[in-house]
Amino acid sequence: MNKYAIIVAGGSGNRMGSAVPKQFLLLHHKPVLYYTIKTFLEAYEDMNLVLVLPEEYADLGREIIDAYFDYNRIQITAGGETRFHSVQNGLRLVHGDAIIFVHDAVRCLVSTGLIHRCYEHALQMGSAVPVTIAKDSVRLLNEELNDNEVVDRNKIVLVQTPQTFHSRILQPAFEIDFKERFTDEATVVEAYGLKISLIEGEENNIKITRPVDLLIAEKLLEISMREGVTS
Amino acid sequence: MNKYAIIVAGGSGNRMGSAVPKQFLLLHHKPVLYYTIKTFLEAYEDMNLVLVLPEEYADLGREIIDAYFDYNRIQITAGGETRFHSVQNGLRLVHGDAIIFVHDAVRCLVSTGLIHRCYEHALQMGSAVPVTIAKDSVRLLNEELNDNEVVDRNKIVLVQTPQTFHSRILQPAFEIDFKERFTDEATVVEAYGLKISLIEGEENNIKITRPVDLLIAEKLLEISMREGVTS
Numbered sequence: 495m496n497k498y499a500i501i502v503a504g505g506s507g508n509r510m511g512s513a514v515p516k517q518f519l520l521l522h523h524k525p526v527l528y529y530t531i532k533t534f535l536e537a538y539e540d541m542n543l544v545l546v547l548p549e550e551y552a553d554l555g556r557e558i559i560d561a562y563f564d565y566n567r568i569q570i571t572a573g574g575e576t577r578f579h580s581v582q583n584g585l586r587l588v589h590g591d592a593i594i595f596v597h598d599a600v601r602c603l604v605s606t607g608l609i610h611r612c613y614e615h616a617l618q619m620g621s622a623v624p625v626t627i628a629k630d631s632v633r634l635l636n637e638e639l640n641d642n643e644v645v646d647r648n649k650i651v652l653v654q655t656p657q658t659f660h661s662r663i664l665q666p667a668f669e670i671d672f673k674e675r676f677t678d679e680a681t682v683v684e685a686y687g688l689k690i691s692l693i694e695g696e697e698n699n700i701k702i703t704r705p706v707d708l709l710i711a712e713k714l715l716e717i718s719m720r721e722g723v724t725s
Numbered sequence: 726m727n728k729y730a731i732i733v734a735g736g737s738g739n740r741m742g743s744a745v746p747k748q749f750l751l752l753h754h755k756p757v758l759y760y761t762i763k764t765f766l767e768a769y770e771d772m773n774l775v776l777v778l779p780e781e782y783a784d785l786g787r788e789i790i791d792a793y794f795d796y797n798r799i800q801i802t803a804g805g806e807t808r809f810h811s812v813q814n815g816l817r818l819v820h821g822d823a824i825i826f827v828h829d830a831v832r833c834l835v836s837t838g839l840i841h842r843c844y845e846h847a848l849q850m851g852s853a854v855p856v857t858i859a860k861d862s863v864r865l866l867n868e869e870l871n872d873n874e875v876v877d878r879n880k881i882v883l884v885q886t887p888q889t890f891h892s893r894i895l896q897p898a899f900e901i902d903f904k905e906r907f908t909d910e911a912t913v914v915e916a917y918g919l920k921i922s923l924i925e926g927e928e929n930n931i932k933i934t935r936p937v938d939l940l941i942a943e944k945l946l947e948i949s950m951r952e953g954v955t956s
Contacts, residue, residue, distance in 0.1 A: 632882070650863060
């Protein structure tokens with residue numbers, strides 16, 4: 495079975511208060527994106543990588559690949575107006591029956607273990623969406639102002655990536671018309687009429703959106719390096 | 726208006742894989758609990774502090790207070806079987822009309838700014854429960870196995886502490902009978918028949934439950950010390 499990781503890095507990084515998109519910020523002297531690419535390539539020897547970048551950052555992306563990686567396994571394509579359109583562009587580079595991982599470039603602490611579990615699960619079930627249980631109490635805000643209610647927190651899960659699918663599900667799903675409510679790949683597949691299958695994600699698989707997340711990632715990376723999980 | 730902070734530290738710290746409860750673990754050479762107490766005492770000169778500790782750790786709690794704080798402003802009482810019972814014990818030491826902050830001892834990065842906002846809001850509205858919006862997509866697990874659906878993440882909030890109330894609300898609410906579903910003070914007040922009022926919490930106001938949280942807290946503390954927010 496072919497394996498494709500579509501690494502989505504469309505964000506402009508405004509929340510970081512920095513001109514450089516988050517995926518290019520440095521973590522232990524290397525770009526965030528370096529760690530994400532490295533883990534996916536290490537997960538499977540036959541993993542193909544499709545990097546979706548804002549057009550103006552394609553050159554910077556190519557420089558990172560040239561510096562660190564075997565570029566035969568990596569293709570770059572341009573991001574679209576929304577995440578949906580970016581993934582659509584990435585999917586055009588996928589060939590044959592495949593398991594496709596769609597991953598946020600800024601989740602650079604993803605582990606090969608999680609990638610393997612997503613693969614096995616998607617192979618069997620058609621999809622694998624990693625989630626974690628909320629640690630805090632959870633409340634639902636109702637329509638009326640100031641009205642809110644507690645929700646059983648064991649019923650609420652927070653969604654991560656890689657959202658992983660068989661190509662025969664993801665490719666036709668992404669041929670439907672775009673809707674505002676498509677916030678991730680799971681919502682697209684559901685709109686196409688299929689159920690998605692959840693698996694357990696990882697607490698450390700955080701999304702780098704604020705400056706402090708970069709420092710937290712640095713700390714988590716130090717630990718995983720010390721433990722030899724990441725070499 | 727009197728001010729009481731009930732610092733709840735009943736947990737046995739099993740998830741940390743350590744024999745010592747989380748609130749006594751060291752963060753920059755001082756116990757987690759030290760930072761929590763310090764911030765509440767600094768927030769208001771007339772803040773009274775009620776520390777609810779497992780009975781076997783009362784001595785250790787007293788040592789921390791003796792070493793670092795003005796013990797005239799701090800009382801210690803024993804924890805109960807559940808959080809509800811621990812807070813009930815703490816409430817017995819509250820006198821007169823007061824604004825009462827109930828706070829997780831292991832949320833040691835709470836800021837004086839958040840404490841002030843909770844106070845002002847509870848003074849006006851009767852309650853103030855700090856919450857943050859979920860950063861990830863959120864899904865609701867339904868009763869049926871493998872059935873789940875996306876929830877609008879702008880409608881889901883994660884609940885923090887200090888959960889802050891006027892004593893005329895919190896004290897009678899805690900006279901009702903205990904129910905399993907009382908996971909925090911907000912759920913007790915609602916069971917008593919009142920609505921609670923939410924305010925914006927803080928991303929850094931994390932709960933230390935896993936070993937890695939301690940390292941993250943260390944990093945966040947370094948930043949806030951560098952910025953002079955905490956002296």
